[in-house]
Amino acid sequence: MDWGMKNRLSRIINPRSGRCVMLAVDHGYFQGPTTGLENLGKTVNPLLLYADALMITRGALRNWIPPTTDKPIVLRVSGGQSILKELSNEIITTSIEDAIRINASAITCSVYVGGEYEKQTIDNLSRLVNEGEAYGIPVLAVTAVGKELVRDARYLGLACRICVEVGAHMVKTYYCKDFPEVVEACGNIPVVIAGGKKIEEKAALEMAVNATKDGAAGVDMGRNIFQSDNPVGMIKAVKAIVHENATLSEALDIYRTPHEGSRILQ
Ligand code: 5RP
Numbered sequence: 554m555d556w557g558m559k560n561r562l563s564r565i566i567n568p569r570s571g572r573c574v575m576l577a578v579d580h581g582y583f584q585g586p587t588t589g590l591e592n593l594g595k596t597v598n599p600l601l602l603y604a605d606a607l608m609i610t611r612g613a614l615r616n617w618i619p620p621t622t623d624k625p626i627v628l629r630v631s632g633g634q635s636i637l638k639e640l641s642n643e644i645i646t647t648s649i650e651d652a653i654r655i656n657a658s659a660i661t662c663s664v665y666v667g668g669e670y671e672k673q674t675i676d677n678l679s680r681l682v683n684e685g686e687a688y689g690i691p692v693l694a695v696t697a698v699g700k701e702l703v704r705d706a707r708y709l710g711l712a713c714r715i716c717v718e719v720g721a722h723m724v725k726t727y728y729c730k731d732f733p734e735v736v737e738a739c740g741n742i743p744v745v746i747a748g749g750k751k752i753e754e755k756a757a758l759e760m761a762v763n764a765t766k767d768g769a770a771g772v773d774m775g776r777n778i779f780q781s782d783n784p785v786g787m788i789k790a791v792k793a794i795v796h797e798n799a800t801l802s803e804a805l806d807i808y809r810t811p812h813e814g815s816r817i818l819q
Contacts, residue, residue, distance in 0.1 A: 557689025561658045562722060564625040565606045565691075566743055566770055572795045575745060576604035576788065577775035579629035579661075581613060582646075584636055589779040593617040596779050599814060603788040608693075608773055611647050611655060627693055627773075628652050631662035631677055640697065641668025645677050649684040659723070660685060661693035666712035667702050675719060682720035693773075694721035695747075706731035714738045725773045728764045736768035743770035748777035754787060758804045761794045771795040785812035 554562075566573040578597050580587040589596050594617030601607065601624055608627040609618065630647035634640055643663055652660050660681055665674045678694050685692045694716035698704055704727045713724045717739050724739055728746045736744050746764045748757055757777035765771065772791055781787040790808040793799035799807070 555689050558686075558691055558722070561625070561689065562691050564658045565627065566723070567605065567796070570796060571743065571770055572765070573605045573743070573745060573771035573773075574603070574788070574792050574795050575606045575608055575627060575771070575773040576600055576778060577608040577747070577773050578613065578779065579608050579610050580775060582610050582629055582632040583634055583640065587776075589776070589784075596784065600778065600784055600788050603785070603792050605771075606658065608661060608775075611651060614655065625658035626655060627659045627661050628655060628657035629662075630660045630681065631674075639669050641665030641670040641674055643670065643674050643677060645680060649688060649690070652690065653688060657690065659691045659693050661695060661725075663695040663697035664712065664716055665697050666715055667708070668697070675715065678716060678719050678721060682722075685722070686720070691722035692720070693723040693725055693745075694719070696724065696726040698727065704729050706734045710735045710738045713744065717742050723770075728760050728767075728769070732764060732767040732769070745769060745771050745773040748772065748774035751776045751780045754781055754783075754808055755801070755805060757787075758790055758794065758808065759801050761791050762799075762801050762804065765795055765798070781808075783808060783812060783815040785814060786810055 606625045606627050610629045631643045632646040633644035634642045662677045664678050681692045696712035709726050713726050716724050724744050746769050778787045786808040790804040794804050
């Protein structure tokens with residue numbers, strides 16, 4: 554692996570621990586003004602201090618994030634569909650030149666294995682990997698799940714392994730039963746988990762604890778952080794799990810501590 558590629562990857566995934574807390578706020582690219590991200594800057598800027606990396610689109614980045622930030626950017630470069638249409642119908646929206654101009658530390662697209670436009674999304678990933686290899690920019694493949702697909706180790710293992718074989722440098726997927734099998738099938742490629750739809754804070758933290766125990770390199774979590782009643786408490790709790798192997802009870806104590814923007818009733 555080239556020096557530039559290694560350097561960018563090590564800005565995202567801590568080279569000593571092999572772990573990462575990535576904050577995902579790219580939802581608007583197909584969901585529009587997602588709850589909590591209507592004024593993206595107001596929500597995200599207080600959380601940035603605790604994130605190792607930020608996953609975001611170029612438009613949101615230029616609108617709401619100060620260019621003085623030192624956080625590595627994982628730039629969402631796919632899109633082209635909305636929640637009103639077939640989700641797998643994605644194209645590449647952002648050129649590699651613009652990703653370089655933005656100083657992205659990685660680029661990312663979704664891969665819809667089993668989706669109507671499966672081949673198109675695998676083609677998107679292949680093109681990003683080819684461009685990323687040319688310029689030393691790692692690619693995060695997001696295994697996106699179609700509506701009626703079961704999120705089990707068999708399916709997620711299939712989706713993740715295809716991304717690895719195409720050349721992704723990191724994979725984002727969902728936590729599931731038998732998760733170690735999914736991780737094993739990815740070889741040396743780090744696997745981070747998505748949070749998915751907002752669930753109770755305790756359940757989201759438990760998922761992070763189990764995922765890291767089961768071999769995840771950390772999280773790329775969005776709604777379960779920024780839609781929490783205590784977003785700063787939540788990201789600090791997730792960070793303690795990922796970087797300090799905090800237990801569920803330790804993480805819950807951190808989440809329950811009032812922080813700026815907390816709506817937890819005391
Ligand atoms: C879509 C995505 C999301 O936009 C987002 O990054 C998911 O994060 P979370 O599920 O934790 O809200 O990756 O496939």
